[in-house]
Amino acid sequence: MILVELTSTPSQDLPMQEFRAHLRLGTGFGDETLQDEVLESYLRAALAATEARIGKMLFQRRVSWTLTRWATSQEQALPVAPVKALEAVVVTDRGGTDTSVDTAGYALLQDTHRPKICATGAALAAVPPGGSVTVTFDAGFGLAWTDIPPDLREAVFLLAGHYYENRHDTSGAGGLMPFGVMALLDTHRNIRIFGTRT
Numbered sequence: 001m002i003l004v005e006l007t008s009t010p011s012q013d014l015p016m017q018e019f020r021a022h023l024r025l026g027t028g029f030g031d032e033t034l035q036d037e038v039l040e041s042y043l044r045a046a047l048a049a050t051e052a053r054i055g056k057m058l059f060q061r062r063v064s065w066t067l068t069r070w071a072t073s074q075e076q077a078l079p080v081a082p083v084k085a086l087e088a089v090v091v092t093d094r095g096g097t098d099t100s101v102d103t104a105g106y107a108l109l110q111d112t113h114r115p116k117i118c119a120t121g122a123a124l125a126a127v128p129p130g131g132s133v134t135v136t137f138d139a140g141f142g143l144a145w146t147d148i149p150p151d152l153r154e155a156v157f158l159l160a161g162h163y164y165e166n167r168h169d170t171s172g173a174g175g176l177m178p179f180g181v182m183a184l185l186d187t188h189r190n191i192r193i194f195g196t197r198t
Contacts, residue, residue, distance in 0.1 A: 060140030
């Protein structure tokens with residue numbers, strides 16, 4: 001299974017001013033943007049670490065997910081949440097020929113942790129032997145920083161601030177996720193039970 005981000009979050013959508021305020025960096029000196037490149041790198045690192053821990057995308061992006069077979073003929077859990085919309089399903093045969101699946105044949109089942117693509121008829125489109133299916137969808141809480149739940153926003157700032165404050169640490173201890181951040185994230189984690197794939 002391969003998950004690929006087709007779009008990314010533009011720099012102008014990142015909460016740089018809010019992050020500077022969180023760090024209590026000085027303002028009014030005319031050089032407050034000098035550290036923006038460094039601050040953005042830690043902010044993006046914290047966003048990525050947060051998403052990896054909870055299995056959810058914060059800023060909305062378009063992604064494609066390629067797999068070689070469905071979990072069942074009726075439904076397939078998607079790898080991240082929340083999913084806003086299914087954009088396309090394309091079946092690829094062994095020879096590399098793509099066939100778009102009619103949108104009437106599937107639907108999105110919304111779920112906080114495990115959204116699914118479900119068949120609206122007898123079954124999802126068959127994946128040929130040696131072939132694959134690619135699902136393209138939009139995932140994330142929204143395009144704006146304020147669309148992300150407040151506790152997740154706070155966790156990102158705390159983690160990015162932790163990275164920033166420990167940027168010169170060579171012991172490796174600064175790379176650990178602080179307990180306070182984990183406490184904020186744990187309610188959003190997707191817990192898999194009994195190894196289920198759906």
